[in-house]
Each structure stands twice: as C-alpha cells, then as structure tokens.
Amino acid sequence: NAGVMQNPRHLVRRRGQEARLRCSPMKGHSHVYWYRQLPEEGLKFMVYLQKENIIDESGMPKERFSAEFPKEGPSILRIQQVVRGDSAAYFCASSLTRDGSGNTIYFGEGSWLTVV
Amino acid sequence: AQKVTQAQTEISVVEKEDVTLDCVYETRDTTYYLFWYKQPPSGELVFLIRRNSFDEQNEISGRYSWNFQKSTSSFNFTITASQVVDSAVYFCALSEAIWGSGAGSYQLTFGKGTKLSVIP
Numbered sequence: 001n002a003g004v005m006q007n008p009r010h011l012v013r014r015r016g017q018e019a020r021l022r023c024s025p026m027k028g029h030s031h032v033y034w035y036r037q038l039p040e041e042g043l044k045f046m047v048y049l050q051k052e053n054i055i056d057e058s059g060m061p062k063e064r065f066s067a068e069f070p071k072e073g074p075s076i077l078r079i080q081q082v083v084r085g086d087s088a089a090y091f092c093a094s095s096l097t098r099d100g101s102g103n104t105i106y107f108g109e110g111s112w113l114t115v116v
Numbered sequence: 117a118q119k120v121t122q123a124q125t126e127i128s129v130v131e132k133e134d135v136t137l138d139c140v141y142e143t144r145d146t147t148y149y150l151f152w153y154k155q156p157p158s159g160e161l162v163f164l165i166r167r168n169s170f171d172e173q174n175e176i177s178g179r180y181s182w183n184f185q186k187s188t189s190s191f192n193f194t195i196t197a198s199q200v201v202d203s204a205v206y207f208c209a210l211s212e213a214i215w216g217s218g219a220g221s222y223q224l225t226f227g228k229g230t231k232l233s234v235i236p
Contacts, residue, residue, distance in 0.1 A: 059223075089159065105224065109158075
C-alpha cells in the first residue's frame, strides 16, 4: 500500500471553506476509489473512478462533494463549503483492474480533514 | 445487503498472550471475498489478508492466523504471542462477487473495527 500517495495527510479548514484531497494511484493502476472513515467507524465507499470517468458515485453525498480523475495528474476529491460533519479520514485506494478480489485494492495513508 | 460485524470494540491483552479478533459477515452471494486490514496509530491501512469464499483452508503467516468458517459466516483472526507493535485497530471487510464473472466487487464493506491494545 505504500505506492498510493495521498496529500495532504492532515488538513484543517474553517466551516464554509473548500477542501481538496489528492491521490496518486500505484504505478500502473488506473482504477481509483475513495472511502471515508468517520470517527469510531469503519470505512465506507464513496466513489470509483477511472481516467476521466466516474464509474460509480453511489456513496457520495449528493451535495458539496465531487471527484475527478483527469487524464493527467492525481485524482481529486473536492468538498465545497465544508461543515463540521465532514471531519473524517479520507482514504484513496487503487487497483490494477476493476476486480477487487484477484487484484487486491491497495489503500493510501489517508487524509485527515478537520473542520473547525 | 452485505454486512460485517466486529462485536469486540476494544480488547486489551498483556504482551505474549494470544488474542482472537472476531468477524461475522452476512451476504447473499455464494462467491465473495474477505479481507483483514490493520490500522496502526499512525493511521494508514495495512492489508493483511484476502480470502475467497471457495477456499476454507485456514491460513498462517508468522504469528498471524485466520480461521474461515463458512458454516458460521465467520472469519476470525488470531495473533499468537502478541507484541506491543500489534496495537492497532483491525478491520474485517467483505466484497461480493460481480455476478457471472467470479470477480470481486470494488466496493468493500467494512466492519467498525476492533481496537487492540497490547500492554507491555
């Protein structure tokens, strides 16, 4: 999992500001996933992206959250007008193929967002 | 719907004791995949193991062992001779198969985790 790079590791935002979390998948991986870990909870799936495409965003909150994975550059998870409830750890993961079983999904070290 | 239950919220053991972390899952699929991850205090997620539902053989890796019991829908994790460095939150996770493909879904369902504290 050391190959999935996330930054920043820690981010503090005031209510109403925007948060941008970046993720570079493991080399050769074109499938990227974002998960959110609320305090005292397990991780919950948010969105699955491939280059330039959102494949499944069924876990994304309907408002203020968006994700992209451009042709060049890292995947970005963007949270607009943050509120205290957005405080959480956001994990990015990547895999070689869509198959989350035969090709294990590798997680990054997480980005901890604190909204004050 | 799939569900993963880790009934033990927190466990404390003294160093060198053995400890078992329980994981019970629910799924409608006959093909599925089970995972264990470790989250040390530094926060990253460390992959430990992946098993598919057709392979019920128990697995041992050093001080770690896993007991997969399909009949009871459990996938328990045992640490033998625990060490302080084992202190972490441990997550069990499940992914169901993509129908007709035998492949796993990219959506992992996680339990809420068990916080293990190993006391020197």
